[in-house]
Amino acid sequence: LRQDVVPLHRHQHPQIASGEVEQRLVGDLEISENQYETVRNQLVAATILVDTIQHSLKTLEKRVSATEEALALDEPEFSSLLLVHDFSSEQEFLDSRLGAQERVVLKGILDDLDVREVRNRERSQDSASQLANLEGQAPAGWTLEELREERQEAERQCSSYDQRLGAIRQTMDADAQRRSIHASHMEKIATQQKVCALWDRLNSLIGSHDGKRFRNFAQGLTFELLIAHANEHLRELSDRYLLTPDTTKPLDIAVMDLYQAGEVRSARNLSGGESFLVSLALSLGLSTIASKKVQVDSLFLDEGFGTLDEETLETALGALASLRNQGKLVGIISHVGALQERIPVQISVIPVAGGMSRIVGPGCSRLA
Template identity: 40%
Template structure:
């Protein structure tokens, strides 16, 4: 059995070798899987090309339909244009017949320069005016003649009438020359208007700029400059009030300044719900603190943002009550604690008692006085 099986195996190997030898010339010796893949790729490419061709065919059919629609629309527009042309030609022929003109006359008029028609119209208007004036003068002369004939022969002698006639003829000649001059000026004006047509855009731009300046003049313009001055003063007063309120917040936070109408000042009382008050309603000490805040604000505005290093106050304390005097002295001491030198000129004893270092001025008689520095360590 083993020998039989071995012989069968050899026979099968021999048959397989014979089949391979027979298969070798087919498909260039390549395996069938490669040829199958190649033919499958070609089949897929053919299907894709067929789809692209179908898409191109659909697009071409749509384009054909659109082209046919446009052609139909063009044909319709051509027919309508031909009909409109026929109507226009009929109207033109009727207008020419009514005006007593021919096509040649119309062509000659069209060939004229653009300004010729306007100049001819101006000349015709001048001639019409001259004819109207001449007819009016003629009617007036006829009326005068009729009145004279009804009155009989004139009382003047022939020499006087001849002189008057010469004067009238000279006046007539002068008026004729004036009419000619005015006609020439009208023609020049028409030519000038045509030449200045290109300046319309510049005129519109100038008019727009004029409107801007007129708006500015309406807002702040005045012959005396008062309106603009009041606007500048109001802005400056707003800045001054803002600076003063910053100082007033340190001196007496109860009050706050604000600008009222006509460049006046009011005081807002924060303890009374920010109700406005007139500055004259403040007490002496409160008014002193408000004035001090305004003075500091003025010194800051005048010094380009810097504070005055030294401050002198001359009197103003004699009318203060004890509470207001304490407020004023506390405010001055606050300024001194901020690095400012504060000098006070006063005769109030309570004020002198609160100031440690003083310069006392004493009278010696005979118009002479002496100075003496008083204070701790002196």
Template identity: 40%
Template sequence: MNKYSAGKHQSDAKTAIRSSLYSLQPLIASIDNQVILNEVDYHTHINTLRQQHAALTTIKNEFNNYKEQQQTLITALGRLETQIETKQSQLDKEESELSKLVQLVAKRTEAIEKLRTDRERVFANKEPEAEERRLRDELEQAQIGQTSAQRQLDNAEHTLSQLLDTQRRLSEQLNTVTSTLSSQENTFKSALAASDFADEIDFTKARLPIDERNTLKQQQEHIGYVLKQAQSLLDATQKTLADKQANPLTTDDKETLTQQQSQAQDESNKRIESIGAISQRLKDNEDKKNTQQEQIDAINTQKDKLQVWQQLHKLIGSSDGKKYRTFAQGLTFDLMVTQANTQLQKMSDRYLLARDDNSPLELNVIDNYQGGEIRSTKNLSGGEGFIISLALALGLSQMASQNIRVDSLFLDEGFGTLDEESLDIALDTLTNLQQEGKLIGVISHVQALKDRILTQIKVEKLSGGFSRISGQGCHKVVSEKVS
């Protein structure tokens, strides 16, 4: 503590240490000289040491806060330096662009002066806007005339194209008709020469009237169509006959077929009688189904009534109240787990407690160092189990403190299974609780606890089944003999 007794930095905690160093001089002298102090003096010194321990803890916390602030400032300084470098780079770039813009403005100014000189030379004293309007009007009139002429040209070209297509089509038709007429004339001349007619006039006089010719032609076409259908039907019938003759259905004679027909008729009658019996059975089954429907309706009614009780059973459980009791206990259990996780976060950021989905009143542990793996509390080591148990005890005390004040906490053993790191975590947690004004009692035989806990009550084993306690606040009671 001497290093905190001097120095330029001032704080309430260091002031408290400096002010109490003088009062500890008798204790230091007694330790150096190996002199035992009386009870009142060493109680006073112990209280002073506790105050200095609290002050040292405050200094430790202040140091951690200053360290975090320093790290934050270093980070902010690095970020500001990066921003300054970025801004400086941007400033250099913008200065370069500004220089280019100045040069461009100079060039544009020179070009504008040149354009102004050329304008004065071309327009002289003329008004540019009036000249622009005049030229624009002339241009619009010219464009209108061009559009009209182009439209007339397009119409004329379209009409010409249609006329050329019509001429070409008519020429092709004329050539076809001329060729057909020439062929038919040659055919007619050949037929006329081979006939008994002297010339075309005799042939024309011998022809029937046009109506009779049309009637005869229609009759001819009808007769030809009917003849064609009759020929098709004949061909199909002949083919079917040939197929039947090639593949006959049976080779039996007429008497055999008659006997087979009689047997088939008897079999058919038996089948009809069997169908009648089956129909009667179906009718009886339908009657029974109608009778059973009433029973089914009654069963469905009972199921509807049962559904209400099943729903109640699902919500609050059976008559023994176990499910409802588990639900109510689960609410308190959730609250305790929340309080325990709050305490557990102060000790270690590795574990979180969670309720088991299959067993509502049992716990699982979420291991954040293993990717959030869910572990059973049965798989925890001794040190892990002690920290979890300590967190649960502290959470339970926080719940109880909502209604009553809990100022004491006693821990019975369990420290012997802890490794050095777990032991430090547990003792730091208990120290913080002590600084909050709670009385912490530890029952243990671990030597590390004896070295770190100042206020102790020792239990020494004597012979004859007796023990003796010693420590602060313990006095020997002398029994008076009765005469």
């Protein structure tokens, strides 16, 4: 086919290359062959489907024919049964039938009755077997009167057992009631124990016959507040120490040395200069607490500066100067000569003969 088509196309279209023509024709031929194969497969599938439908149709025709034959045979019997059961027509029979739901309910009842019948039959057989065994085990030589007496004795024992069982049940009921009361009491005890624990805790904190423990507790609250305010002032005086309550003596002061990795030691081990800074911080903290209710405008310091080195003295005087800038009057009583250069307003006490002294300074005058 390809050999025949190519020369023909050359003759009809000499301006087109033969290779291009052949390529186009080959492509068209492949498309046609694919379409032909697809149509052929569809034809085969349709043929198989037609055969299947024809087979099913023949099967249905046979079933319909068989059903019609069975219906023709059952029709006379059905008509006679309608007359026997007083139905005038088939429609009357159809109208008198039960609904599907009612038939399901009746079917369930019937199945239940069948199960009961089977169980009753099995029980009857078991009872007959037990009766036969008992008859075979009947004691020889016993009279009817003896059996009656034995039965009465068994009934008396059963009655006695019933009485004992009743007494046991009554005891169990009383025990259950007592257990319920006990559980209620235990709940009340648990509630009261919580209240008691609260009072025990309160007693451990502030309870004592002489009031000492309560005083220590109240003083401890003020003491902790004093230490908090004192630490605020101590930070301005020195960055080395912080005050903290002594763990062994709650109302004593210990110091935390920040230069020694936070080591806590007694305040009694401080040097003179360090003790002065701590005392000054405590005094300032106390004035802070007191100023919340009473205005504290004056602060007097008696001695303590003689033990300070130059750097510490400078820090202390700077802190006192900041208080003066806050409007407070700061008075210093000291014999340290270095303070004279730092304090602008001074009142001097000058000794005179005879153990007497005179006061010289602003606002001082001799009485007439």
